[in-house]
Amino acid sequence: MSQDNRRLHWAKTSRLTYWVLAIWVAFAFVIPWFAKDLDAGSFLGFPLGYYMIVQGSLIVFVLLIVGQNLLQDRIDEECGLSDE
Amino acid sequence: MSEQSQGTRFVDRLGKVYGIYTLGFLGFFALMAIVEQLGAGAQLIGILFLLFTIAIYATIGWLSRTMQVDAYYVAGREVPSFYNGMATAADWMSGASFVALAGGIYFGGYPYLGFVVGWTGGYVLVNALMAPYLRKFGCYTVPDFIGTRYGGNLARFCAVVILVVASFTYVTAQINATGTIAARALAIPFEVGVWFGLLGILLCSMLGGMRGVTWTQVAQYIVLIIAYLVPVIWMSNAQGFGIIPHFTYGDAALRIQELEAEYGLVAAAEAVAGLKVLTTAHFDPQGGLDSWKFVTLAFCMMAGTASLPHILMRYFTTPSVRQARKSVGWSLFFIFLLYFTAPALATLTKLQLLDPNLATAVVGKAIDDVANLEWVQNWTAVGMLSVVDQNGDGLVQLNEFFMRPDIVVLATPEIAGLPYVISGLVAAGGMAAAMSTADGLLLAIANALSHDLYYKIIDPKADTRRRLVVARVLLVVIGALAALIASLQLTGILGAVAWAFCFACSGLFFPLVLGIWWKRANRAGAIAGMIAGFVAGTVYLVHVYNGGDQLWAIDHLRFGMIGMPVSLVAMVVVSLITEAPDAEMQAMVDETRVPTGKSILAETH
Numbered sequence: 001m002s003q004d005n006r007r008l009h010w011a012k013t014s015r016l017t018y019w020v021l022a023i024w025v026a027f028a029f030v031i032p033w034f035a036k037d038l039d040a041g042s043f044l045g046f047p048l049g050y051y052m053i054v055q056g057s058l059i060v061f062v063l064l065i066v067g068q069n070l071l072q073d074r075i076d077e078e079c080g081l082s083d084e
Numbered sequence: 085m086s087e088q089s090q091g092t093r094f095v096d097r098l099g100k101v102y103g104i105y106t107l108g109f110l111g112f113f114a115l116m117a118i119v120e121q122l123g124a125g126a127q128l129i130g131i132l133f134l135l136f137t138i139a140i141y142a143t144i145g146w147l148s149r150t151m152q153v154d155a156y157y158v159a160g161r162e163v164p165s166f167y168n169g170m171a172t173a174a175d176w177m178s179g180a181s182f183v184a185l186a187g188g189i190y191f192g193g194y195p196y197l198g199f200v201v202g203w204t205g206g207y208v209l210v211n212a213l214m215a216p217y218l219r220k221f222g223c224y225t226v227p228d229f230i231g232t233r234y235g236g237n238l239a240r241f242c243a244v245v246i247l248v249v250a251s252f253t254y255v256t257a258q259i260n261a262t263g264t265i266a267a268r269a270l271a272i273p274f275e276v277g278v279w280f281g282l283l284g285i286l287l288c289s290m291l292g293g294m295r296g297v298t299w300t301q302v303a304q305y306i307v308l309i310i311a312y313l314v315p316v317i318w319m320s321n322a323q324g325f326g327i328i329p330h331f332t333y334g335d336a337a338l339r340i341q342e343l344e345a346e347y348g349l350v351a352a353a354e355a356v357a358g359l360k361v362l363t364t365a366h367f368d369p370q371g372g373l374d375s376w377k378f379v380t381l382a383f384c385m386m387a388g389t390a391s392l393p394h395i396l397m398r399y400f401t402t403p404s405v406r407q408a409r410k411s412v413g414w415s416l417f418f419i420f421l422l423y424f425t426a427p428a429l430a431t432l433t434k435l436q437l438l439d440p441n442l443a444t445a446v447v448g449k450a451i452d453d454v455a456n457l458e459w460v461q462n463w464t465a466v467g468m469l470s471v472v473d474q475n476g477d478g479l480v481q482l483n484e485f486f487m488r489p490d491i492v493v494l495a496t497p498e499i500a501g502l503p504y505v506i507s508g509l510v511a512a513g514g515m516a517a518a519m520s521t522a523d524g525l526l527l528a529i530a531n532a533l534s535h536d537l538y539y540k541i542i543d544p545k546a547d548t549r550r551r552l553v554v555a556r557v558l559l560v561v562i563g564a565l566a567a568l569i570a571s572l573q574l575t576g577i578l579g580a581v582a583w584a585f586c587f588a589c590s591g592l593f594f595p596l597v598l599g600i601w602w603k604r605a606n607r608a609g610a611i612a613g614m615i616a617g618f619v620a621g622t623v624y625l626v627h628v629y630n631g632g633d634q635l636w637a638i639d640h641l642r643f644g645m646i647g648m649p650v651s652l653v654a655m656v657v658v659s660l661i662t663e664a665p666d667a668e669m670q671a672m673v674d675e676t677r678v679p680t681g682k683s684i685l686a687e688t689h
Contacts, residue, residue, distance in 0.1 A: 010677050020212050028205040028386065029379045035194065035369040046334030050367045053197050054427035055330070058204045062420050065211045065413045072216075073406065076679050083405045083679040 009079040016075065020068045027057040027064075095162050102167075105140075106306050112136055113310075117505045126504040130269035133508035134515055137307055138284045141300045141519065148292030148299055153548050156293030156555065157224040157531060159401040163298055168407070169414020171298045172398040174305035176203075176415070177422055178254070179261025179518030180581045182308060185423075187492035189430035193364040194374065197427070198381030199582075204416060204423050205382065206389025211412040214390055215399040217600045217676050219408035222683025223400060225528070226393035226592070227536040230614075232685060233599045233676075234607040235669065237541050242614040244532045246591035247393045249618075251525045252566065254392075254584035258522035259285070259563075259570040262515060264490065268466060269511040275571045281519065282567040289523045290556055294531075297523045298401060304516035305418060311513020312422050312493075316429050319500040323442070325432055333428050336435045340366045343438045347447065347482040353474040358467070359486035366434065373637060381582075384644035388585025391592040394521075394528035405679040433496045438482070444499055446471070447482050454480050459498035463491060526566070530559040582641040583625070590621030590647020594655050602659075603673045609659025617651020 031038065035049030043051045076082040094101070116129050154160055163171065181203070188196045223229040226247060231240030262281025267274045288300040320329035325336065344365055352361045369375065389395060398415075402408045436444040446454045451473045454460055463469035470486040473479075487495075494514065497506040534555035539546055546554070591614045598605040598613075624646040628634055638645045664670075672684055 006674065006678060010674075013677070017212050020208065024205060024208045024212075028201060028208075028382060032198075032201055032378050032382065033375040034371075035375070035378075036371040039367075039369070042334075044331055044334055046337065047367070049369065050337060051334070053194075053201060055424050057201055058420050058424055061204050061208050062413070062416050064208055065416055068211060069409045069413055072409065076406070081678055081680045083681075084407075 005079050005081070009075060009081050012075045012079070013072065016068060016071055020064060023060070023064055027052075027060045031057060095164070098164065098167055102302060102306065105303060106310075109137075109307060109310065113505065113509060116508060117503065120503055120505050126507060127271060129504050129508040130511050133512040134266065134269050137512045137516060138287070138519075141284065141303060141516075142287035144300045144303055145288040145290070145292055145296040148296035150292055150295055151549065151552060153551065155295045156552055157400075157535065158397075159293075159295040159298045161401055162403055163401040163411075165402060165407040165411035166414055167302050168298075168398060168402050168411035169418050170305040171301035171401075172395065172411065172415035173418035173422075174301040174308060174516070174520035175297075175398055175524035176395060176419055176521070177305075177308065177517050178521035178581065179258050179265075179514060181422060181426075182312065182517035183261055183264070183493055183514045184490045185493075186426040186429040186433070186496075187489035189427050190434055190492045191360055191362060191364060191489045194367055194369045195364075195377055195381070197367075198378045199385060200423055200427065201378075202382035202385025203389065204420060206386035207412055207416040207419070209386055209390040210395070210399075211409060213597050213601065214396060215412050216405045216409045216679065218396060218596075219399050219402060220405050220676050220679060220683060222685040224397075224535050224685075224689070225532045226396050226596070227532050228540075228685070229599065230592075230595060230610065231536060231540065233669075233672070234595075234605075234610045236607055239607055239611050239614070240536050240540060242611055242618075243592065243595070244536050246587065246614060246618050247532050248529055250392065250584045250587035250591075251394060251529045252562070253580050253587060254394075255522055255525040255529070255562075255566045256570045257580040257584075258518045258525065259567050260580075261518035262522065263570060265494075265511055265514045265518065268494065269508075269515075278567050278571045281515075281522075282563050284515075285519050285522045285526065286560060286563055288519065289527050290559055293552075293555065294397075294401060294527060297520075297527055298398075300523065301520045304520040308513040308516040308520070309418070309421055311509045311516070312425060315497045315500075315502065315506050315510055316425055316432070318502055318506065319496060320428075320432060322502065323432070323436065323444070323500055329428050329432060330424060333431050336431050337366060339439060340431065340435055341368075347438070350483050352483045352486070354472075356470050356472065356486045359470055359488050361483045361486055362434075363483070366431070377637060377642075380638060380642045380645050384589060384642050384648075385582070385585050387589035387593045387644060387648060391588040391596060392585065393532065393588075393592075394524040396596075397528055397531075398524070429496060430492065433492055433499060436499055437485070444501065446480050446485060449480055451478055451480055451484075459495060462498070463487075463495055469495075522566075526559055526563050529562050530555055533558050533562075583643075586621060586625070586642065586644035586647065587618070589644040590651060591615075591618035593617075593648060594651045598655060600673065600676060603670050604659055604664055605655065606659050606662055606665045606669075608662040609655045609657075612658035613651045613655025616654035617647045620650035621647025 031052050038049035039047040041048035227240050227243035230243040263274050263278035266277035266280045289297045326332040349363050399408045402411055438447050440448045454471050468488040468491050474484050538554050539551050595610045595613050621643045625643040629640045
């Protein structure tokens, strides 16, 4: 468990985290902000803006966490720092 | 189950135990359906549902009793991610989520949906910024992290104060909810219902601490999710809205918009105290200020999620860092199941009341017919519903149908004409939701006071027995205090909940995040951040709540938008003008970021 290894691990972990946060901002704030405009579109018979707020963003949040965890597991293993 | 060997044996058999439990609960449900067919009334069924489920929780609480410190504080760190996900979901989904969320959506429209996005999106922050690192740290409580990371009793003490204020605000709302449900189901006065609810809560948590609460919360999640989903799906099938309504209620939402345009959304001619008529469109975002209000509310709720100690402490109970992360994923999945159902419930219930083409409609019907409906009579009798012909035309208008928003979920089965057994199920679910959250909150408060204030600051020499006795005494005292305040009914269920999130994020969000993500953050900075953020937020809350001018349209539900920036600036500025943390502290932060190796704090401390 060298220092370089740890530095690499944290660099990769931070980069992943920033990406996750960027996607989070898009679905938590940007899309609800423009709900009025999105309502012009439609999805599964819902107005699109409404759909995203009551369901779409929520599904993205779940997938985002699962995705982050899979990638983080891979980073941990690559750097030999997995705790399982 | 003996004290020593119970841990591993029980944990290995979780699937079997909870599988049997779930089947047993469904069996009880079937039995109640039969009892109803035999002629039992709604009252008896409601009582049986509540007493049966509470008896089970109490049994689990009794079986989980412990005198070991790590079992009491962190359930022995042996909770697998799947079950921790369920326990967190129950911990999280409060009486507000279960009882009041759908009602809020029903009456609140687009602005209110900020809660739905906020209370789910927050878990992205929990996972990305907090949970794995706090688990690696190995703390017992959130102030334990603050106190160790920044060093010193003052930092620890500040965190304890914020934790107590935020959690206490929240727990009164939960006990309020248990009181509402018990009052309705058992036909007892609200003030008595509150104490009845507290008794159930203490039975789960007092003997087993975190271990007892964990295993009862898993049981409570199973009850609450069944109780939420079954009525919605049943109603949807009975009323012809589709087998699983979640993906098909778009038409219903559009139809409501048509009807709203037809009826017009006008305020009632004469208000009825405590009750509301529908005046907000189902979904009609205006952009601009409306959007700003939405995202500020969502942001406060998300940052609050990531700072509320009763949630964060659930992630201290997993066996590993990876399991902690995984359990955040499970948590949000289990929470999602309820949160994507609530808008469907709100929409379909509203349509049933509004659409004259449906048999269940009340709007546009003759006032005498509506007043004779059994469910209308039941809820009118307890003062939670009122139909008044204010314009004297003999018909019920949209603005003549008054309801307390909290009752939408509880009344839906009756509105749709489902059997009583469903109402009993819903009451049990609401009780499970409120009790499980109250348990987590009371434990968070009592643990912070007993571990951080009493053991770490006041009497570091106290032995295990004494520590655990103090923890339990505090639990009872705080519970009684919360019940006393709840019985005074100061705010609605939701107002107080939003405040708890804002208190937590104002004071704790940045000290927690930067403690992990910014090595330069030091003790003086953290203390400044906690005090400045918390005080600024609180002062603003008092100012706005008493009718003061709002800054940037931030109202009392969003005062975290004031507290958080103040906290961030104070923390960064003070950290930078004071000395950097020493090498030892910086090494500790590095160690926190690595998933492997020993936790920072010893296994038992």
